[in-house]
Amino acid sequence: MSGIVEKRLRDLGVELPEAIEPKVAKIKAYNQAGSFLYVSGQVPQWNGEMPYIGKIGREFTVQQGYDAARMSALNVIAHVKKALDGDLDRVIKVAKLKGYVNVTQDLAEVAAVVNGASELMVEVFGQEIGAHARTVAGVSSMPFNVAIEVEADFLVT
Amino acid sequence: MSGIVEKRLRDLGVELPEAIEPKVAKIKAYNQAGSFLYVSGQVPQWNGEMPYIGKIGREFTVQQGYDAARMSALNVIAHVKKALDGDLDRVIKVAKLKGYVNVTQDLAEVAAVVNGASELMVEVFGQEIGAHARTVAGVSSMPFNVAIEVEADFLVT
Amino acid sequence: MSGIVEKRLRDLGVELPEAIEPKVAKIKAYNQAGSFLYVSGQVPQWNGEMPYIGKIGREFTVQQGYDAARMSALNVIAHVKKALDGDLDRVIKVAKLKGYVNVTQDLAEVAAVVNGASELMVEVFGQEIGAHARTVAGVSSMPFNVAIEVEADFLVT
Numbered sequence: 001m002s003g004i005v006e007k008r009l010r011d012l013g014v015e016l017p018e019a020i021e022p023k024v025a026k027i028k029a030y031n032q033a034g035s036f037l038y039v040s041g042q043v044p045q046w047n048g049e050m051p052y053i054g055k056i057g058r059e060f061t062v063q064q065g066y067d068a069a070r071m072s073a074l075n076v077i078a079h080v081k082k083a084l085d086g087d088l089d090r091v092i093k094v095a096k097l098k099g100y101v102n103v104t105q106d107l108a109e110v111a112a113v114v115n116g117a118s119e120l121m122v123e124v125f126g127q128e129i130g131a132h133a134r135t136v137a138g139v140s141s142m143p144f145n146v147a148i149e150v151e152a153d154f155l156v157t
Numbered sequence: 158m159s160g161i162v163e164k165r166l167r168d169l170g171v172e173l174p175e176a177i178e179p180k181v182a183k184i185k186a187y188n189q190a191g192s193f194l195y196v197s198g199q200v201p202q203w204n205g206e207m208p209y210i211g212k213i214g215r216e217f218t219v220q221q222g223y224d225a226a227r228m229s230a231l232n233v234i235a236h237v238k239k240a241l242d243g244d245l246d247r248v249i250k251v252a253k254l255k256g257y258v259n260v261t262q263d264l265a266e267v268a269a270v271v272n273g274a275s276e277l278m279v280e281v282f283g284q285e286i287g288a289h290a291r292t293v294a295g296v297s298s299m300p301f302n303v304a305i306e307v308e309a310d311f312l313v314t
Numbered sequence: 315m316s317g318i319v320e321k322r323l324r325d326l327g328v329e330l331p332e333a334i335e336p337k338v339a340k341i342k343a344y345n346q347a348g349s350f351l352y353v354s355g356q357v358p359q360w361n362g363e364m365p366y367i368g369k370i371g372r373e374f375t376v377q378q379g380y381d382a383a384r385m386s387a388l389n390v391i392a393h394v395k396k397a398l399d400g401d402l403d404r405v406i407k408v409a410k411l412k413g414y415v416n417v418t419q420d421l422a423e424v425a426a427v428v429n430g431a432s433e434l435m436v437e438v439f440g441q442e443i444g445a446h447a448r449t450v451a452g453v454s455s456m457p458f459n460v461a462i463e464v465e466a467d468f469l470v471t
Contacts, residue, residue, distance in 0.1 A: 022291075024268060025275035031290040033252035033312040034192055035348055041292035055263075095347035100294045101455075106369075108459040111338060118339035133345040134336075135355035135465045137414045138455030141258075141295030145265040151292045155347040179448075181425060182432035188447040190409035190469040191349055198449035212420075257451045298415075298452030302422035308449045 005088035019078040041149040044071035052147040057104035069116030072150035103138035162245035176235040198306040199232035201225040209304040214261035226273030229307035260295035319402035333392040355463040356389035358382040366461040371418035383430030386464035407469040417452035
């Protein structure tokens with residue numbers, strides 16, 4: 001691929017994981033409606049392996065949570081690429097990103113965790129396209145008990 | 158009604174509950190903005206009764222949670238029907254569905270719970286229209302302490 | 315300013331806080347995509363002070379949570395005003411509002427808390443424009459351990 005975003009991925013040395021389809025309930029990993037592309041909440045997995053099972057503040061540190069958030073966001077991007085027939089330059093804007101962090105009670109550093117996803121978006125798509133509105137919450141449990149789930153909505157062409 | 162989706166509801170033997178308006182804060186059960194119809198988070202109620210008060214993993218099993226999710230999603234569809242003047246065929250796409258499950262800490266089977274909502278959407282609207290992007294989280298509490306809340310965004314005509 | 319909404323703010327005696335930009339991860343306080351304006355999850359702060367650090371049901375009552383939700387929503391509106399070059403009359407609709415309440419387990423009055431945000435929207439924008447679809451959840455933790463986070467999506471012109 002020779003797109004601008006693909007070149008940036010190469011320059012950054014960022015590799016995307018395989019875009020794994022959900023196996024349950026006939027849901028979709030991504031869904032386009034009008035000009036919006038919605039990516040389902042992505043967990044930190046790498047080609048089927050899930051290295052972050054547990055809570056931030058118990059099994060994992062905030063820094064490890066940052067890495068888990070980045071891995072989740074790489075899965076988001078992998079699905080966007082698949083949705084757009086491989087052409088990540090069709091992303092007009094990362095509209096909104098949400099991070100749900102699996103935490104112990106009162107773990108206040110949830111934004112620092114989700115920064116792992118937010119900073120990746122800005123690195124990969126650039127500030128203009130990649131900077132997004134964001135919401136962060138610390139929750140009680142996640143599918144598979146993973147440490148974080150990241151979802152994002154994109155404006156695409 | 159003689160629509161395609163209505164016929165499917167009849168064939169499936171699926172009955173919709175009464176679409177109950179929120180009683181507080183002048184909020185809306187649904188709200189259309191452009192081509193998008195947003196349905197407020199729906200709880201498992203049936204014509205005013207709330208049979209699922211409590212947490213999955215404590216008062217209720219995952220299978221009961223599945224049933225509660227399905228009931229919540231039936232309320233979502235009831236509101237969509239009302240919003241679209243009774244014509245569910247005006248749904249172009251179930252864009253996004255989110256399930257917040259009221260859980261004990263570390264209850265990992267939250268996706269299995271929300272499948273009760275997701276599978277209903279696919280049954281009722283068909284795979285093409287009904288399959289959606291999804292996010293699931295396990296949370297600490299819910300309005301009325303119900304077991305689950307399901308919200309969904311629709312593309313409509 | 316001489317707009318309709320500005321006049322309503324004056325008549326209500328409602329003062330907006332300073333619209334504070336996020337300091338982390340190059341994210342945005344608001345982001346417009348097509349006709350939609352997404353405001354990042356806002357916490358209860360007033361020009362940099364954060365008077366609501368803690369949980370509803372422990373450090374704070376439901377009524378204090380209501381006040382915190384209202385303060386969060388004032389920050390939402392402050393950002394909308396900035397996004398729309400000061401002209402709040404460009405809001406066509408408050409499409410969706412979500413409130414994540416930092417709670418102790420089983421705190422069921424989360425809707426009563428988020429009403430502080432919802433009622434403000436209706437006061438400020440009027441019933442027609444301000445009434446919105448809504449989702450509410452009680453969560454384990456929040457950024458800075460604030461008591462609530464409110465996000466909202468707007469249809470704008």
